[in-house]
Amino acid sequence: MITVALAGKPNAGKSTFYTAATMADVDVANYPFTTIDANRGVTHVRTECPCLDREERCGNENCRDGKRYVPVELLDVAGLVPGAHEGKGLGNQFLDELTNADVVLNVVDASGATNAEGEPVAVGAHDPLDDVDFIEEEMDLWLAGIVDRNWESVERKSRSPDFDLDESITDLLTGFGATEHDVATVLRELEYPDDPKAWTADDREALARAIRRRTKPIVVVANKVDAAPDGAVDRLREGTDKPVIPATADGELALRRAAEAGVLDYDPGDDDFEIVGEVSDGQRAGLDAIRGVMDEYGGTGVQTALNAAVYDLLDRITVFPVQDASKWTDGTGNVLPDAFLLPSGSTPPDLAYAVHTDIGEGYLHAVDARSSRRIGESHELSEGDVIKIVSTAGP
Ligand SMILES: Nc1nc2c(ncn2[C@@H]2O[C@H](COP(=O)(O)OP(=O)(O)OP(=O)(O)O)[C@@H](O)[C@H]2O)c(=O)[nH]1
Ligand SMILES: [Mg+2]
Numbered sequence: 001m002i003t004v005a006l007a008g009k010p011n012a013g014k015s016t017f018y019t020a021a022t023m024a025d026v027d028v029a030n031y032p033f034t035t036i037d038a039n040r041g042v043t044h045v046r047t048e049c050p051c052l053d054r055e056e057r058c059g060n061e062n063c064r065d066g067k068r069y070v071p072v073e074l075l076d077v078a079g080l081v082p083g084a085h086e087g088k089g090l091g092n093q094f095l096d097e098l099t100n101a102d103v104v105l106n107v108v109d110a111s112g113a114t115n116a117e118g119e120p121v122a123v124g125a126h127d128p129l130d131d132v133d134f135i136e137e138e139m140d141l142w143l144a145g146i147v148d149r150n151w152e153s154v155e156r157k158s159r160s161p162d163f164d165l166d167e168s169i170t171d172l173l174t175g176f177g178a179t180e181h182d183v184a185t186v187l188r189e190l191e192y193p194d195d196p197k198a199w200t201a202d203d204r205e206a207l208a209r210a211i212r213r214r215t216k217p218i219v220v221v222a223n224k225v226d227a228a229p230d231g232a233v234d235r236l237r238e239g240t241d242k243p244v245i246p247a248t249a250d251g252e253l254a255l256r257r258a259a260e261a262g263v264l265d266y267d268p269g270d271d272d273f274e275i276v277g278e279v280s281d282g283q284r285a286g287l288d289a290i291r292g293v294m295d296e297y298g299g300t301g302v303q304t305a306l307n308a309a310v311y312d313l314l315d316r317i318t319v320f321p322v323q324d325a326s327k328w329t330d331g332t333g334n335v336l337p338d339a340f341l342l343p344s345g346s347t348p349p350d351l352a353y354a355v356h357t358d359i360g361e362g363y364l365h366a367v368d369a370r371s372s373r374r375i376g377e378s379h380e381l382s383e384g385d386v387i388k389i390v391s392t393a394g395p
Contacts, residue, residue, distance in 0.1 A: 008108060017221065024039065080095075110232045140209045221249075325388040351366070
């Protein structure tokens with residue numbers, strides 16, 4: 001499963017985002033380092049369900065009237081402070097947790113009401129732009145430290161006659177999620193000495209930065225927009241080349257709880273909601289305030305941020321494998337039972353392997369269930385494709 005990690009300074013709203021996105025109960029409070037042990041849970045990205053092209057909705061537990069939710073893992077970790085890579089705050093512990101992440105949501109407090117250490121200050125007293133770069137810097141320097149400490153292994157291997165630099169560096173970085181292809185691509189863009197013993201600390205740091213950029217892309221979540229001064233989001237957007245998603249994690253949490261209590265008609269990622277139950281005047285005022293933020297930004301931003309991370313930065317598409325190409329069902333009659341988030345450019349054999357190694361190895365051909373036509377082995381799949389795989393290992 002794809003892992004999305006929430007990173008950011010303390011008190012930015014990571015755990016609030018996590019609770020809203022997973023509906024799991026975790027500690028949230030207005031002081032730094034509320035979270036110490038990482039929280040790990042399941043959230044979803046949202047897409048259109050292919051069942052919208054049929055007469056009836058599919059009834060899958062992850063489909064709400066054609067809004068299809070595809071599971072991804074979400075990780076909530078301790079807040080990071082400047083100097084974390086050297087162990088400041090709860091530093092290294094958090095950074096090690098990031099090793100498993102495929103993509104990072106850097107949650108910043110767009111209201112500027114918390115300083116670099118996450119302590120409360122007056123609204124606008126802290127510049128949120130400062131919080132954007134330092135997370136990246138901490139991640140880069142942390143990885144540079146790992147490369148430094150383990151470089152000796154590369155030097156040692158270089159004495160062997162069949163030494164391969166790409167391979168040795170890949171060995172060093174696989175634990176961080178870097179493939180041989182990542183390493184080769186990054187090395188092509190860098191200048192460095194052939195002999196690993198001649199590499200300087202700067203050479204290693206340049207390698208670490210490039211690998212981090214490639215393997216842990218970042219979306220900036222401009223959280224607490226409900227309390228942010230005018231222009232705060234624009235300022236963030238002008239100050240960084242990363243995607244910036246305005247959000248109110250707190251607002252999303254309120255909506256999900258109210259929806260769960262049957263008071264609201266709201267599905268995650270909707271740009272509006274409807275009050276369908278009894279609410280007090282105070283609750284109505286609170287909901288109206290959230291609606292004001294949603295009107296301005298097109299929603300609460302929580303779903304938008306998750307979708308941006310998975311569909312834009314990781315460049316994934318959703319593909320739905322089925323066994324019956326006319327009914328779009330699995331062997332027991334469930335309509336559109338599964339959804340896979342494949343890298344864009346994936347082919348039918350890639351889907352077969354994603355379903356199961358045996359299905360991949362026994363791959364014979366595939367059928368596009370929409371057109372009932374066979375598709376070739378090198379056919380590039382698209383978002384929302386419904387595909388029947390025929391395999392010697394299949395049912
Ligand atoms: N106004 C406003 N406050 C928010 C929002 N999201 C979170 N908060 C508040 O910000 C404070 C910190 O929230 P947490 O979710 O605990 O922050 P954290 O980033 O997990 O903090 P640490 O675990 O200490 O690193 C709490 O008081 C939240 O209620 C938001 O969208 N708007
Ligand atoms: Mg927390």
